[in-house]
Amino acid sequence: MKKLSSNTLNHLRDRIHIIIEGTDTPLGKLFDIVLLIAIAASVAVVMLDSVLYLRLQFGTVFFYAEWFFTILFTIEYLLRLFSAPNRVRYVFSFFGVVDLLSVLPSYLSLIFGGVQYLIVVRILRILRVFRVLKLKSYMQQAGFLAAALRTSQQKITVFFLSLVLLVMIFGSVIYVVEGPENGFTSIPVSIYWATVTLTTVGYGDMSPKTPLGQFIATMVMMTGYSIIAVPTGIFTSELAKSMRPQLHPVTCPNCGKFGHAAGAQFCDRCGHDLHI
Amino acid sequence: MKKLSSNTLNHLRDRIHIIIEGTDTPLGKLFDIVLLIAIAASVAVVMLDSVLYLRLQFGTVFFYAEWFFTILFTIEYLLRLFSAPNRVRYVFSFFGVVDLLSVLPSYLSLIFGGVQYLIVVRILRILRVFRVLKLKSYMQQAGFLAAALRTSQQKITVFFLSLVLLVMIFGSVIYVVEGPENGFTSIPVSIYWATVTLTTVGYGDMSPKTPLGQFIATMVMMTGYSIIAVPTGIFTSELAKSMRPQLHPVTCPNCGKFGHAAGAQFCDRCGHDLHI
């Protein structure tokens, strides 16, 4: 009797798993669509709730909507936990943590009151849309991008370190040249200005007033305008390489030609069988 | 007698079609040039009409010019409709819709009065200049660009989705850190700021005041400055690939495999001589 019950439970577990994680069954597709709408709606509620005049008007609506989504996502979390093949692994996986973080703030707000910082945690729900985007071709394309980023990671680290040092040195120079009387009140603030200028953002909340300061600013801008070529060059080269078809390292037993196209069965120089 | 008349009509239709769509005959070229000037002039009128002191001075001139161009484009639309080989298809084609939209607002303004929104529709006339640009070599180059965009579309979707999520998370973080007292009045407005900063536009209408906010802004700028490499890398790789010399268009006489590496003498699938 117990075994049968266990079987039924396992069967239920499998069914839930297929609906939640799969995309092939009609129910699985429906689940994904409903989840996507729920995520978007709950994030919209968090965002609109921060607009003062909307909160004054629809405050209670937002409050109940928030709790509705929290309970919905809690049920979903429990179902995922129940149906996961390896529960511990799920809880500590990236999406497991995101799933938990998307419901936790609401419960915490009951204890600690409406702490501001919980809003940011709530907005992380938006990361869950990547979950639904399980389409194979998209994942493959994202894989290409990730591979290019991974292989260029060391070059990019060198670039970033140089960028940080450049910004620190430029910031100190402008601090000495312009000084507090022109708004460059301290080195950290001047480094902030150097970053704003080097990255070509250019808010204009601080800008040099002295001729020498403007000349140095010109140097910073020209540098920023030019060295953007570096990360772009790194990433483009890596991506181009990862997308280029590689020759297979096969040697023809007859003529010795090394390197053949993927899928070649015969040598394209002498016609001998490659015996692959 | 009726048949002859029908023939004359068909003949007229063909002649008009050649003049309107063709670029080879002197009349066809003249038509294109006149149309180009008319489009530019009519768009200039719409633009200048929006400048207050010009409207006060030349208001009536603009009014009559607008109606002159409307009637001109209406005649052109009717001629195109008349001479089109497939009329229904023309009406619902991209340029058919644009052609109609470029005359409709003026007629609608008779009924509804000078509705503001009609101005935008009127300015869409400018899209019709692409019509005149029927030069073959330009179309081919545009085709290269379109092909590269199409094949990189999935990668770019992944990139855009990440961009939107990044902006939402950065916006929420800065909202919590800076708060309404520093101008970050709501999450939507803070997301607007994050977009302004990440894309390195940097209006400066909102800028962080607290040290922590300035540090986060520095992070957002550095991120924006670096990840511009991603769309550039994607597009460059795809464009380089679409411009790279393809496989040679040789068919194997034995197995029929089409496309072989440059210099291949034997089919690399069946080993048969390619007789090149």
Next chain:
Amino acid sequence: MKKLSSNTLNHLRDRIHIIIEGTDTPLGKLFDIVLLIAIAASVAVVMLDSVLYLRLQFGTVFFYAEWFFTILFTIEYLLRLFSAPNRVRYVFSFFGVVDLLSVLPSYLSLIFGGVQYLIVVRILRILRVFRVLKLKSYMQQAGFLAAALRTSQQKITVFFLSLVLLVMIFGSVIYVVEGPENGFTSIPVSIYWATVTLTTVGYGDMSPKTPLGQFIATMVMMTGYSIIAVPTGIFTSELAKSMRPQLHPVTCPNCGKFGHAAGAQFCDRCGHDLHI
């Protein structure tokens, strides 16, 4: 007697030509260096003369310096004209025009008084520094860049036309949405704003105030941030192609291999003489 004089004149002409145009003789090198300094100094005078408090203090110094350089460049122009192998061609060449324009404003100011617009013409003298930069390797590198720009010219024209249309449509939309009450006083000014935003410059002299306007601005920024990939991709692909070593279109008379490395004398597949 006359012939000899003509010979002497020709000899003088050749000597001057070698000094002015050549870079190999010590005198030729000295001439280049003196000219470079004179150009830089004369441009510096024009620039500093525009600073009010410097003009008040050193006005007469600048005045005499300007005439000193004008006379110097006039002598140089006459010498170039005298020593040019083909005088008409020199006068109408790019550098011939620039040389003339660099002395003309001073003489014209005698007739018309200190016309503002002559300043811009005077500053064009700076173009003459390219004259001195006759180093072979630099010219070759500039040639690479020019070749890449030339071959990508049609693609870039398509891109620019799209950019102009995009800016016009975005500008009209924001004009209707924001309107004169938020600073978007006319369509031309709104197009200016759209350009400032799309190119990620972002002065902040105009910025959207309404939520819908800020949303549209977000779209414009994202577009501008992404489509910068297009000109970069075009130019990079063309430059990479122009720098890639091409295979020579030679067929081996023995084995028929098509395409050999530059400078190859023998087929690298069968070892047969290529008879090039």
Next chain:
Amino acid sequence: MKKLSSNTLNHLRDRIHIIIEGTDTPLGKLFDIVLLIAIAASVAVVMLDSVLYLRLQFGTVFFYAEWFFTILFTIEYLLRLFSAPNRVRYVFSFFGVVDLLSVLPSYLSLIFGGVQYLIVVRILRILRVFRVLKLKSYMQQAGFLAAALRTSQQKITVFFLSLVLLVMIFGSVIYVVEGPENGFTSIPVSIYWATVTLTTVGYGDMSPKTPLGQFIATMVMMTGYSIIAVPTGIFTSELAKSMRPQLHPVTCPNCGKFGHAAGAQFCDRCGHDLHI
């Protein structure tokens, strides 16, 4: 006895050298970590000391910390000098100069008082973090970047010269068009504006007010937006080339030609069999 003492000294010298320069021994690793922390802490002190309200509160703490780090780095400098295989070379090497400059300002401030300019020199200490980053793979990646920059140096010089000239001409044009009444008070300041606009920084401290000025600004922006493709294209092409698989390292047994195309069986210079 003297010899032994000399031996002991040499032994000590070697041991210190291994600890300071090496990364393989536990003591060497510890030394690197301590140094990294000391550099970061000393730079943080210089930065925080420039913030007025922090200086008022912790001024004496910063003062003693500064002297603590100065003495620490002085000891380190003397140890490096003592253990260097070639002392003169070390003193005049890049890092030798940086090491000296990181302690000199504090001693100079004893003589000259707290001179502002010494702050910038002090912040150069941050360059010493590159010292610690001796990891082989990072150095190799940095080498790739440096190689690409070196080979593209001439192209980039041509680009920069064009950029400077462009900015000077655009600046002069806008000065004449807008004039001092709209904030463009002199040509140097207008060149500063042209740089701010061309590099897409866009502070907004100066912006054109007249329609013609705004049209010219639009041209400058479009130019800046497009020609960023040039340095990016240059660097990307060079980097891609430096990462591309090179010729195979095979020497012809007959004529000695080194480096042949992938798959070559015969030397393409003399036709001799390569025996691969």
